[in-house]
Amino acid sequence: MRAWLPSLLRAALLAILLAFLVSPGWFEPLLKPLVQDNAPAIYNQGSLLTLTLLHLRTVAIATIAAIIVAVTLAILVTRPFGAEFLPLSRSLVNVGQTFPPVAVLALAVPALGFGEKPTLVALFLYGLLPIFENTLTGLTTLPPSVMEAARGAGMTDRQRLFRVELPLAMPVILAGVRLSVVISLATATIGSTVAAKTLGEVIIAGLQSNNIAFVLQGGLIVGALAVLIYDGLSAIEAVLARRAGL
Amino acid sequence: MSLRLDKLGVVIALLVAYGTLVAPFATFRANRIVPGEAKSILAALPVGAGVVLLGLMVVAAAIILLKTPALLRLAAAAVSLGAIALFIGLTATYLTPPENTYARVSPASGFWVLLFANALLAADSITRLRPRPGVRVLLLLATLAGATAILVSGLWDGLSILKEYAGRADVFWLEAGRHVALALGSLFASVVVGLPLGILCHRVEPLRAGVLNTLNLIQTIPSIALFGILIAPLGWIAVNVPGAAAIGIRGIGAAPAFVALFLYSLLPVVANTVVGLAGVPREANEAARGIGMTDRQRLFGIELPLAMPVILTGIRIVLVQNIGLATIAALIGGGGFGVFVFQGIGQTAMDLVLLGAVPTVVLAFAAAIVLDALIEMNTPSQNRGRTA
Structure with a gap:
């Protein structure tokens, strides 16, 4: 019974989430006891489905940008040409994490105005760190014997990178992406303090009223969303890890 | 000193060139919220001072560009940072018309680029020098002391961020106290609860997955929502539990913020305790058992000391994260530096945002450096490399 229980729970969660987004009215009796007298129990200043899609779009754009930049940077600093940047990039990653999201958001506003743009910048910056760190770990902890074998087989640097190093590091890189997506999903809500259209709007409306x-x-x-996406990415990761023979 | 180019130096020198020659150094505004006029270094400073700053940046760029000893590069970074800090203060006195209390002078993009480039250079040369943890903390203290000295001297008083401060000095320190109390208090509570919980999870295998999964789930709830959700149960406790209201438990304010930070903090503390204890070598435990140590002696004498670096890493994550998250407490009336950030966003007064954001970043940064040093001091010397 144990094996299928988690999948069943996940499917149920997905079903409930979809039902709630498509027809929030069904759930009104559940939420009604939480509000006073005549206050609305279901968000009424916009469609929850639209906000959810906008939320996901913001996270997706920021994460894709972060993946491209972070993986490229990590590849560069692990090549002989970029080796000089490796120690600094490590400490930069460390320092970058100390900047609170609210501060980044607020400081991006004067340059970019209110709305989605500062949120994208903040999510991009936060998304970079876990992906960069994991890609670095993945690329620097490859078994030396494998690298020797690849060199011995006469592969060029480029072939080694794309056929050996990246595929072997892929599970670790994906773990970084997963972490980054979960952080971004939560952080995107803070974007609504600078008027970005995300699910944070619902929460802030609730706090204000x-x-x-x-x-x-x-x-x-x-x-x-975070639980479902996290599980989905974990599953992809497991498949890839099996294929890489790890 | 060979005349070879340093690759990272090229990047930093380009940044310095951009910050010095292209980007404006300071912004002048007739009052707090109107758009400003950008001023270059030469326009923002009296003639002599502007030339001195330009000259300094040229010398610094030359040192950065070539392969020079790390100590010299660190010195160049320190001198440049000091110069930028002093000269930005001068721009305020120079640009503000006498007797005008509405005009605002604030650092512009060029200042921030120069600050970033030189901080990058300092970080890189410190990384290359690989100082002992104690030295790193001393460097941090020296930097903070330098900044405090400038603050006390009044050189920065003409800058917009300090004008915002001057109007609300009392509130600033009150909120600073609340911010630190929230961040440290919830950290303390999470260690008191999380450490024993982690030890329990390590010893009682069936408990582990359940506890860690629950704590993982809490992390997926966005902070502003968790803060909000806790308003209801805490409000109920305040009304229905005798004495709760008297010790400050209320539906809004610091109590839900404290509980939310505490809940977020539990996962890193518990998970790292479990990982740390699991990493204790089997031989160490067997040797301890062999010489007749009790379970309790083994825990405090062997397991916890060996797991300490990993546990401290968890505490570092929590502290840095809590200092950042405590800004959100302001949304539910919990105080902290977030008060200025959100007021500033509301009034589109960026100086006010900076008044909240800068201390938060400094606090988080300092906490990270101090705890990194602590972690390194607690790591057995064979893993420490050259610094041992």
Whole structure:
């Protein structure tokens, strides 16, 4: 019974999430006890489905940009040409993580204006760090015997990178992507403090009108998205790891 | 000193050139919220001072560009940083018309680029020098002391961020205290609860997956939502549990913020305790058992000391994360530096945003350096490389 239980729970979670997004009205009786008298129990200043899609789009754009930049940078600093940048890039990653998301968002506003852009910048910067760190780990901890064998087989640097190093490092890189996506999903909500259209809008509307039902539905949708996407990426990772023979 | 180019130096020198020659050094605004006028270094400073700063940057760029000893590069970075810090103060006195209290002078993109480039150079030369952990903390203290000295001297008083501060000095320190109390208090609570919980999870295998999965789930709830969700149960406790309201538990304010930070902190502490304890070599445990140590002696004498670097890494993650997340407490009336950030966003007054953001970043940065040093001091010397 144990083996299929998690999959069943995940499927149920997905079904509930979709039902809630498509027809939030069905869930009104559940949320009604949380609000006072005549306050609305379901977010009524926009469609939850649209906000969810916008939220996902923001996270997707930022993550794709972060993957491209972070993986390219990590490849560069692990080549002989970029070796001089390796120690610094490590400490930069460390320092970068100390910048609080709210500060990054707020400071990006004067340059980029209110709305989606500062959010994208903040998510991109936060997304970079885990992916860069993991790609670096993946590329620098390859078994020396494999690298020797690849060199012995007469592969060029380029062939080694694309046929040996990257495929072997892929599970670790994906773990970084997964971490980055989960962080971005949550951080994107803060983007709504600078007027980005994300699920944070629902939560902030709830905080402002003292409506716990809003806060709860905004938070739970993001939480459910994070759990489902995390599990989905873990599954892909497991398949890739098996294929890489790790 | 050979005349070879340093690759990283080329990048930094380009940044310095951009910050010096292209980007504006300071912005002048007639009042707090109107768009400003950008001023280059020569326009923002009295003639002599502007030339001195330009000259300094040229010398620094030359040192950076060539392959020079790390110590010289660090010195160049320190001198440049000091110069930028002093001269930005001068721009304020120079640009502000006498007796005008509305005009605002703030650092512009050129200042931030120069600051970033030189900080990068300092970070790189420190990485190359590989100082002992104690030396790194001393460098941090020296930097902070330098900044404090400039602050106390009043040189920066004309800058917009300090004008914002001057108007609300009392509130600033009150919120600073709340911010630190929130971040450190929740860290302390999470260690008190998380450490024993981690030890329990290590010893009782069936518990492990359940506890870690639950804590993982909490992490997926966005911070602003968790802060908000906790308002309801804490409000209920305040009303229904005698004495709760008296010790400061309320639906809004610091209590939900504290609980939320505590919940987020548990995962790194518990997970790292479990990982740290699992990494204790089997031989160490067997030897301890062999010489007749009790379970308790083994835990405190062998296991915890050996797991300490990993546990401290968890604590570092928590502290840095909490200092950042505590800014969000302001959204639910919990105070902290976030108060200025959100007020600033609301009034589109970026100086006010900076007044909240800069101390938060400095605090998080300092916490990271101190804890990194602590972790390194607690790591057995064979892993420490040259610094041992």
